[in-house]
Amino acid sequence: MATGGRRAGEAALGGNSRLSLLVDNEKILGFLMIAPAVAYVLALVGYPLVLAFIYSLSDMTVGSTHFNFVGLKNIKYIIQDPEFQTAVKNTLLFTFVSQLIVIVLAKILALLLVKDFKGKFFVRALILMPYVAPISLGVIGWLWMLDSIYSPINWLLQHTGLFGPDFWPMWLGKPDLAMTSIITVHVWRMLPLATVIILAGLCSIPQDIQDAALVDGAGYFRQLFQITIPMMLPIIMVAVLFGIVFTATDIIIILVLTRGGPYDSTQVLVSQAFYTGIDAGDLAQGAAIALFLFPLLLAVAIFMLRIARRAEVA
Amino acid sequence: MNTKTDLLKEIVKNITHYVVLGVFALFASLPFLWMLITTFKTDADLYNRANNPFFFNQAPTLAHIEHLFTETMFFQWLLNTAIVGISVVAITLALAIPAGYSLVRLGGRTGEKLGIVIFLTYLVAPTILFIPMSRVIAELGLQDSLWSLILVFPSFTIPFAIWLLMGFFKAIPQDLEEAAMIDGYSRLGAFIRMVIPISKSGILTVVIFSFTLVVQEYIYTLTFVTSASRYTVSVGVPTFLVHGDVYNWGALMGGCLIASLPIAIVYNFFVDRFIGGLTLGAVKG
Numbered sequence: 001m002a003t004g005g006r007r008a009g010e011a012a013l014g015g016n017s018r019l020s021l022l023v024d025n026e027k028i029l030g031f032l033m034i035a036p037a038v039a040y041v042l043a044l045v046g047y048p049l050v051l052a053f054i055y056s057l058s059d060m061t062v063g064s065t066h067f068n069f070v071g072l073k074n075i076k077y078i079i080q081d082p083e084f085q086t087a088v089k090n091t092l093l094f095t096f097v098s099q100l101i102v103i104v105l106a107k108i109l110a111l112l113l114v115k116d117f118k119g120k121f122f123v124r125a126l127i128l129m130p131y132v133a134p135i136s137l138g139v140i141g142w143l144w145m146l147d148s149i150y151s152p153i154n155w156l157l158q159h160t161g162l163f164g165p166d167f168w169p170m171w172l173g174k175p176d177l178a179m180t181s182i183i184t185v186h187v188w189r190m191l192p193l194a195t196v197i198i199l200a201g202l203c204s205i206p207q208d209i210q211d212a213a214l215v216d217g218a219g220y221f222r223q224l225f226q227i228t229i230p231m232m233l234p235i236i237m238v239a240v241l242f243g244i245v246f247t248a249t250d251i252i253i254i255l256v257l258t259r260g261g262p263y264d265s266t267q268v269l270v271s272q273a274f275y276t277g278i279d280a281g282d283l284a285q286g287a288a289i290a291l292f293l294f295p296l297l298l299a300v301a302i303f304m305l306r307i308a309r310r311a312e313v314a
Numbered sequence: 315m316n317t318k319t320d321l322l323k324e325i326v327k328n329i330t331h332y333v334v335l336g337v338f339a340l341f342a343s344l345p346f347l348w349m350l351i352t353t354f355k356t357d358a359d360l361y362n363r364a365n366n367p368f369f370f371n372q373a374p375t376l377a378h379i380e381h382l383f384t385e386t387m388f389f390q391w392l393l394n395t396a397i398v399g400i401s402v403v404a405i406t407l408a409l410a411i412p413a414g415y416s417l418v419r420l421g422g423r424t425g426e427k428l429g430i431v432i433f434l435t436y437l438v439a440p441t442i443l444f445i446p447m448s449r450v451i452a453e454l455g456l457q458d459s460l461w462s463l464i465l466v467f468p469s470f471t472i473p474f475a476i477w478l479l480m481g482f483f484k485a486i487p488q489d490l491e492e493a494a495m496i497d498g499y500s501r502l503g504a505f506i507r508m509v510i511p512i513s514k515s516g517i518l519t520v521v522i523f524s525f526t527l528v529v530q531e532y533i534y535t536l537t538f539v540t541s542a543s544r545y546t547v548s549v550g551v552p553t554f555l556v557h558g559d560v561y562n563w564g565a566l567m568g569g570c571l572i573a574s575l576p577i578a579i580v581y582n583f584f585v586d587r588f589i590g591g592l593t594l595g596a597v598k599g
Contacts, residue, residue, distance in 0.1 A: 025501075026420055026501055027420070029420065029501055029502060030416045030419075030420030030425075032412075033412035033415060033420070034413045034416040034421070034428075036412075037409040037432075037472055038413070038432070040409055041435055041469060041473060044468075045435045045438055045443065045470075045473075046435075047450070048446040048447045048450060049438060049443060049446075051446035051450070055446055062448075105338075108334075109335075109338055112331060112335050112338075113335075115331070117331065123335055123339050126339040126342055126343045127338055128582055129342050130342050132526075132577065132582050132585060133346070133574035134530050134547070134548045134573060134574055134577060135532070136532050136549065136552050137548065137551060137569075137570035137573055138346070138570070139345075140551065140552055140570050141344075141345025141567070141570060144348065144352065144563055144566070144567060145344070145345060150360070150361065150563075155366075156368075159366075188342065188345075191342070192342065193589075196586070196589050197589055197593060200586070200589055200593070235593070238592075249439040249442075250441075251441070255532075255536075255552075273445065274444075274533070274537075278445070278448060283445055283448075283449060286445045287445045287446060290441055290444075290445060293439075293441060293442060297438060300437060301434045301437055304430075304437070307593075
């Protein structure tokens with residue numbers, strides 16, 4: 001049967017007119033099958049992306065439909081705006097610190113989970129919970145745990161004697177504590193994804209390489225730093241990149257927990273874009289703020305393309 | 315003697331392993347555990363700071379669940395989520411299945427590259443697009459309607475679905491289709507009668523992902539919809555139960571729990587396939 005199919009293909013190349021017609025038809029068929037999906041994505045991703053650039057050069061608001069080209073005025077204004085500068089600083093701090101913690105913890109957790117043990121499926125399911133449950137709802141659980149009056153965390157720390165009787169921190173009410181809380185919740189949210197990516201990478205290291213290292217007398221740490229980590233570097237990079245993208249572009253945690261406050265101490269680029277563009281109705285400025293994330297996404301896209309090419313070669 | 319200390323070492327190692335994992339598992343599941351406790355506690359118990367918050371100091375109650383379904387729009391939000399979810403899944407399948415097949419079988423090397431480009435549009439996050447998109451939706455007259463969500467959500471489910479399906483279609487031996495075509499089916503016939511039925515598990519994966527992505531979606535819904543009765547559950551609960559007039563932690567936690575658990579359990583079984591897709595096959599999930 002298989003050779004029959006191949007023979008038919010060869011015949012088509014040989015110039016059999018009936019079969020070459022079929023090949024032509026397949027090209028048309030292929031186009032017809034892909035066209036609707038491509039059109040949909042172009043219309044709803046490509047078109048708004050172009051609009052985002054155009055808006056950022058205009059003075060559009062929700063109220064006025066009139067388009068006025070203002071050049072780089074928005075960008076210039078934004079760059080000088082102290083609120084924007086705070087948002088950029090917060091975005092960098094938030095992304096960098098949370099990713100650093102996530103990668104370290106994810107590596108540890110993946111090494112623990114790679115072994116076989118009783119109840120592994122159940123433990124893994126629990127650890128995946130923050131990622132597989134709808135994020136905005138999980139974060140509400142945190143909102144209640146960090147409540148200024150009824151926080152069970154405070155209760156526990158006070159009753160175990162770790163906090164003094166009068167010490168009752170307002171986790172979301174003080175600038176430094178609010179940022180700490182946001183980072184903690186974000187680590188909670190991103191840890192499962194990073195762990196599962198690294199775990200998949202760990203499982204893909206050929207066993208014979210590890211065995212060979214063992215035979216050669218490599219100790220645990222030597223193996224970790226000279227074999228496991230170098231071999232996993234591309235995979236760790238993938239985990240970090242997705243972490244960065246999902247951290248820099250996600251605002252659910254901030255919108256639910258602090259709404260950017262107190263005093264803009266947890267305001268990040270995206271939440272500022274939302275409050276400026278949608279709540280305050282300044283489409284042009286909101287679009288311009290959001291576009292500052294575009295270079296980041298572009299860099300990640302380029303890196304992913306390189307990974308894809310390498311996977312293709314392998 | 316030696317074996318005894320080895321055994322002891324082994325036991326200590328095992329205990330540490332479980333303890334450290336236990337700490338991680340607790341950190342991950344704590345908010346959900348807290349939801350579970352809060353949902354069934356009476357208000358008198360909940361709002362008494364002298365009580366141990368981790369125990370039921372009074373008998374558990376179903377009052378919060380009742381409140382959730384009778385006094386809030388929670389059920390409507392679940393219904394909206396289901397309507398949007400099912401519609402988006404249908405659109406996604408209708409467009410992504412033929413597209414994925416076309417890219418793998420009829421597109422050659424260009425098809426492969428185009429596939430990666432389509433996947434990368436998944437990274438052009440809604441974050442950059444929600445502002446211009448709000449305008450597009452307004453021009454189409456779809457603001458504050460579920461149709462806006464049904465129209466826009468496939469823009470992020472389709473790219474990912476195409477990418478996942480390409481992986482599944484690639485794994486089907488070409489001989490099968492060629493055999494069917496020699497038996498008299500056209501390419502389209504072979505695709506419909508042979509390829510789609512064998513790809514059931516791939517299609518199921520796409521259904522699960524598209525649906526979970528819809529349930530998780532937040533920013534588009536928050537931007538397009540303003541009436542409480544048209545929210546999905548992920549946006550309705552934080553917007554109207556947290557920042558609204560009705561402030562009832564028991565009901566709120568119950569709502570989070572009811573909406574989270576089924577999705578979390580189903581998604582759990584598919585998450586490895588998602589990772590395999592996300593890492594572009596650089597890692598086998």
